[in-house]
Amino acid sequence: MPGSWDYVTLLLYLASLGLYVRFVYTGRRATGRWAAAALALGLLGHYLALLQRSHWVHSVPYDDLYGSLSLFGWLLGATYLGLELYYRQRSMGTFVVPCVLALYVAGTWPGQHLPATHLEQGPMFALHVTLSVLAYAAFALAFLLSAVYLLQHHYLRRRGATGWRCPAMWRFPPLEGLEKMSRGSVLVGLVSLVAGTGLGLAWEYETARHVSLADPKVLVTLLIVVLYGGYLRISRRAGWRGARASLVCALAFLLVIFSYAVVNLYLSGFHRYL
Amino acid sequence: MQIILIGLNHRTAPVALRERTAFSSEDAQRATAELRQAGGLEEAVILSTCNRSELYGVRHDTRGDSANLELFFADFHGLSRPQLDGCLYVHSDREAVDHLFRVAAGLDSQLLGEAEVLGQVREAYRRAADAGSTGPVLNRLFQAAIEAGRRVRAETELGTRPMSAASAGIKLAERVFGDLGGHSALLLGAGEVAEQAAEHLRQRKIKRLWIAARGRDRADALAARYEGASIPWDELPRALLQPDVLVASVSAEQPVVSRAMLAEAMRARNNRSLLLLDLGLPRNIDPAAADLYNLYLYDLDSLTEIVAQNRRAREREIPRAEAVVEGQVSKFEAWRAGRAGRDVLDDLRARLDARRRRLLESQGGALAGLAPEERAEVERLTGRLLDELLEEPADRLRRARTGRERMQLVETLRNLFGLDSEKER
Structure with missing residues (x-):
């Protein structure tokens, strides 16, 4: 079941995606910076959402496929952000953030939780x-x-x-x-x-x-x-x-x-x- | 205070006249000094590029015409005034401001959105400021214009897309290699097109530049000009092993670079990417080479197609660029209106105060019987009356909602009190 951080995270990811798309079309550096900032905040929200989920199910986030998908999305976003900062290339966010978003939604919104098997x-x-x-x-x-x-x-x-x-x-x-x-x-x-x-x-x-x-x-x-x-x-x-x-x-x-x-x-x- | 602009450009004057009316930096300095000494202008900046010669000035007399400036412009270049008929344009105040901002934004350029003009505006302003010929108005005007130009380039696509075959090709090279700073290029030919390509490559700080031409002297000259190295024409096959970018612009009936040469070179290069720009007509590079792995070949047709498409894209950006310029002009006009409001109140106070003093002096007989303290009291009371009279117009000027409205009030005050016809300070 989605928690309070999940909705905040979803909004931040959507904002980041919109800003990345706008950045590749307008080329405005400020837009690119805002896109990266929204992604960073989204990742923070996502991290807190994973923590919240762990508390609820008394288990690690990857104890079922949904949690694992969510963790996959978080690590994909974090790795990308690291690469973006290192190589100073922002436009790839247009492709990466939709994947992060899809993994996040797939891992969060089904509302099911498979029982933990190995705690x-x-x-x-x-x-x-x-x-x-x-x-x-x-x-x-x-x-x-x-x-x-x-x-x-x-x-x-x-x-x-x-x-x-x-x-x-x-x-x-x-x-x-x-x-x-x-x-x-x-x-x-x-x-x-x-x-x-x-x-x-x-x-x-x-x-x-x-x-x-x-x-x-x-x-x-x-x-x-x-x-x-x-x-x-x-x-x-x-x-x-x-x-x-x-x-x-x-x-x-x-x-x-x-x-x-x-x-x-x-x-x-x-x-x-x- | 009036901002005035007088000048000619590629739209109004043929190239021969533009050449004759160009200002060198020394000319510009001399002309602005003469104009200020003659009392015509309080501040002056001359902007002279290959496409325009423009004189921006500020004068206090807002009712003077531009005839003396036009005459000066003609005289300075040894021309008669009628020779400039139909070529000169004169703008004042908002129109002049709008014109300069459009120039800085590249909206008034022959090559829409070109980047060089912003640097030229900046340079013209810097020279004038160094020579002491600018003041508060032109300082503010040129700084705002440079800001407008910078914003248009940052916020729109007007200046981002290449507009010549050579620059489009170099831009494509950046799509393959990124920053060209660590890469090398080979130019085949040493003519005008090669020079244009060398210029673009040098602007991008290409690490190494080689030039090969049939006439070794021309290759040497071009190499010397662009800090490159010339190589003998017959070493061309070996020369293909090094560069990342090759620009060919040779007059030749047959391709000078064959597929076999390139296939051999690519093998020897371990298939390191090579981008070829064939700017020759007829083509200098065998088109069959296009299928070689990691080789990117562009001829004039494909580059011209990209340039045409870029031109259309730039034209689509005009409304956005104009909106940015309009916003910047409005900001400047608000500042100018505030300044004009303060100036008109100062002028009005000076004039009324002079009248008051004259009146008190003319009434010397009637006031002769007053004690010094009583005379001082009369002085104080009339002074206070003046302050109260000016309170309402000052308040209305302050409360004007737009710069335009404030300027209208300023003009009304100047007209009603005849502030431009006779200065009494």
Whole structure:
């Protein structure tokens, strides 16, 4: 059930989205700053809403799919805001904030709560889940950056004026910037995923005294690490750098969706140790 | 106090006349000094660009005509007054203010929304201020105009889109590489178009600039002018390995850069992105090269299409830019009306006080029998009567709702009391 912070957060995210869209159309720096400020406040509200939810259900925010979605949205927004401040590129907010908003609404408004199943898992488990969700959020961001790269690359290669009619096209980050941001995001994701998986395996060993590599979640995670590691490698190599590497990055995200949605929903029995 | 503008621009005068009436910075300084010494203007600024020569001034006599200024303008450039017939425009007060703000905003430019004019307005003002030829009115006017120009550029799309093929191409290069500061460019050809491209690249602080032309002397000259390096024409295939941007504008019947050359270069570059701007006609770069990976090729047709589209987009921004200018003009006019209100009250007080003194002096006989204290009392009472008489007009001026209304009241007072015909201070 949505709490008081949820409505405030929703309004702030909507305001941020409106301001980001206005920013790419008008190019006014002040509008961009307000958009980022609204997003930062939205993330603060979202954080408080997650806390409120935890208090209500006496559990961690990711104890069911809805909470996990909400946490995913929060980490996606926070990672993006960090990248925005580091690279000084605001226009991507137009693509990122709708995703944050959608994840937030999907995680908050259904009004259901699946009963908590594992309350006694301890801080190592909590960190394992949080780092894994952070990794998914960073990969989602890399996907969006790669998609904008491919779109812009497409228009630049077409050579004609089509596409440049839209003022927003002149304001998205340049291809080199998108590539750097995407690599940065994937790096954050990989480090988080490797650390999160390591913690998960350590927790599993502590709990069950064995480590099961036959777990589909672990296998898909390893595949994700290999794919994104490969992306980081080819993105600087001749013949792959540029659009081809961005395509690999975008396609790799399909596996992340598979891991997050399909494995979690349908193969979750293999990933339970209590 | 009247703001007056006299000048000509690309709409009213042919280029030959604009060239003859241009002011160098020394000319501008001399002209403003002469005008102020001759007593015609209290403050003066001259704005001279390739498209306009304009003289902005402030004078106290609001009823004087502009004939003497027009004559000065003609004389200064060794022209007769009739030679300027139909070319000069004269604006005063709000019209002059509006004109300057539109100029600073790029709304009056030949190339709509061009950025250079704002810098030229700023420079003209700085020079005049340094020479001491500005005062409170022109200081305020030019600062407000610069603010209007800055706001139009920040809040509208009027000046953001490139309007020449070369600048559109460089803008596209920024879409690929971002800030060009850390990148390099190669110019093929050393003609006018290459120079234009070099100018745009230098403005963006390109890190390295190479120039290759069939005539090595011209390449050397262009390289020297833009702090680049010239390279021999026959080293072109090797030269393709380095740059991120290549601008070709060579007179040649056949493409001078073939697909094979570019394919080889891209292999050697490890497919590092290369943006090619083919500004030659006939084309200098084999169009078949467009399919090479990580290579972005634009010819004149595609760039011209982008420029035409940008021009239409800029034109759509005119109403928004005009709204910004209108707001800034109104703010300035409110300030000017407040100042004019204070001036007219000062003038009126000075005139009435002079009349009062004359009257007291003319009544010397009748007041001769009064003791000094009684004479002082009469002085005090008549002075107080004057204060009370002026209270109502001062209050009405203060309460005027708009600058325009206040200016009307000021004009009415000046007319009723003949404040411009004879200054009595």
